[in-house]
């Protein structure tokens with residue numbers, strides 16, 4: 001029974017209907033009630049019940065449901081994940097609030113990374129929109145759908161800066177830039193949690209992976225991270241902090257070590273930085289099995305020591321680990337772990353449940369059985385229009401020779417390629433609640449758009465890979481229903497069929513890239529080339545002389561040298577989601593004018609990595625167009641990226657001119673207005689992203705060559721021009737100095753404004 005205190009506060013586990021307005025988490029009176037409820041519960045919990053709250057169980061993998069129900073009823077589970085139906089989660093909540101001694105609700109979590117039932121473009125695609133409303137809206141819809149399936153928590157957004165495209169999880173993040181990723185962090189957390197994580201249609205955001213997971217050495221997943229403090233503070237930490245400032249209720253701890261200490265046992269990271277310096281109040285959750293892995297890192301001699309290190313470092317909940325349950329009771333009894341450490345973690349877990357509104361109503365998102373959707377995958381539950389709108393915004397036009405695009409809805413279009421009709425791949429990874437039967441493939445999208453105006457012919461042309469070992473690797477998780485199904489014909493036969501189809505057509509649209517599993521967790525690559533015979537397919541299609549439109553589907557920058565030189569048009573579509581095929585067809589046929597910009601640089605070759613645009617200055621820089629020995633360059637190929645950060649074309653043209661600064665000096669605490677005139681010089685209305693970069697000319701530490709500090713996405717009608725203004729103040733000039741103080745130093749600054757990070761107008765000012 002809950003105590004009279006909880007009953008008086010109205011925080012009873014009662015109603016089974018979806019609740020109305022929920023309390024805002026923890027301010028004023030609400031904070032008092034929260035603290036009182038938690039203190040009361042904790043005064044009555046046994047040590048075993050407390051340790052139970054720290055366990056996050058993976059359904060299916062960790063234990064079968066009958067056993068799980070018993071564990072929950074015994075008060076030995078804090079939350080579960082991987083179960084996405086109300087009818088499956090309801091009995092578990094019943095076991096918690098009707099059978100367990102203290103009736104503490106459990107929570108239900110899932111990886112809702114870029115959509116739930118409706119799949120939105122992968123995060124890299126969402127970031128390409130440079131449109132924070134779109135990022136927020138897709139997160140909001142994800143939360144609405146996930147909460148309607150009884151989920152309280154999502155392990156998202158993924159805020160790891162990634163500058164090494166070998167890393168397969170590049171696809172899950174928002175790119176390479178601290179500023180853009182931080183904005184996406186805020187927008188996602190806001191969208192997921194709505195006005196409060198307690199709302200019935202919100203889910204609590206657990207940002208991940210804290211910290212620096214994107215910087216694993218060599219881009220090899222789970223590898224170690226070794227990074228200077230300045231780089232950490234300046235580039236890699238800001239997005240996590242932005243997510244926390246936006247109110248994220250949880251933080252997932254990264255699997256990697258940081259400068260010699262695994263994040264999972266890293267006291268400095270979890271206590272000093274996260275809690276003390278940043279003031280984070282919420283739960284920390286280990287990543288899958290990470291506590292059990294501490295002996296493998298070589299910092300714990302066994303599971304017992306791992307449990308001690310993790311709890312002392314500040315890991316509140318253990319995900320899919322055995323160590324907390326097995327060893328914490330003994331560690332507390334022997335005095336090696338203090339009750340204070342256990343209580344601190346339990347308080348956070350109970351606090352998070354309070355903030356999710358679960359003490360007020362544990363069935364807040366489960367609802368009543370009569371209201372269960374008869375079919376969780378029902379078409380009526382999808383948000384297709386929003387997914388199509390987000391899909392269109394996520395596409396980046398890389399090349400468009402001789403205005404090949406947009407295509408006319410006439411004649412014959414040959415739709416070719418291993419990804420042209422790939423309903424699983426177009427969803428991207430981490431989209432397990434999405435149904436591939438509901439995805440619109442490129443082929444379907446082209447047919448729908450062409451209607452009876454144009455004829456669409458199709459040939460697969462190639463498998464994504466011809467390597468049986470790679471197919472086996474990617475299918476290892478899916479034994480019952482392999483995800484990669486190979487066409488058994490030889491590459492030669494498939495290419496011959498494709499060439500024949502192309503010959504019968506007026507234009508070729510060929511979809512190439514990676515199957516989604518290639519851009520996923522544990523999917524690091526040693527090459528960025530198009531796998532298998534896909535480039536051979538492109539070359540064979542080129543010989544037909546027909547206009548060649550290459551549509552890319554991939555979750556990381558690829559080596560596009562051949563396509564850049566030889567394709568007539570090149571469209572980066574990432575994995576565009578449930579409505580991907582419609583979104584891409586909208587762009588190919590010109591029903592939508594693309595405006596996406598790259599959130600990550602595309603290298604020319606894998607040897608150039610890392611290629612991020614905002615790299616630190618050096619003493620012997622290479623100057624394009626002025627080759628010289630003894631400068632920093634690779635001598636066998638052109639230097640600089642193939643496509644720079646911020647780049648992307650439109651069906652119209654834009655000019656940027658007349659960078660004007662309102663003053664050449666910026667007084668302390670003052671502001672400068674920087675403006676440019678942007679003109680749509682083409683024939684069509686269109687949107688573009690005007691970008692502001694700053695460079696600190698001389699500072700106490702080496703600073704980047706430039707840094708994105710602001711941008712505006714604007715729509716201009718054909719022929720229209722507009723003056724776009726940016727405000728520059730001290731906040732935009734701050735950086736971490738050698739003592740890791742966030743400072744601004746007087747001196748000269750260069751200003752760059754343009755439509756990508758390279759083609760810019762320049763000016764300068766002095767901070768007094």
Ligand code: BGC
Pocket residue numbers: 111155208287288521
């Ligand atoms: C991933 C996390 C994910 C977790 C639960 C782990 O393997 O690293 O990002 O949230 O699994 O599915």
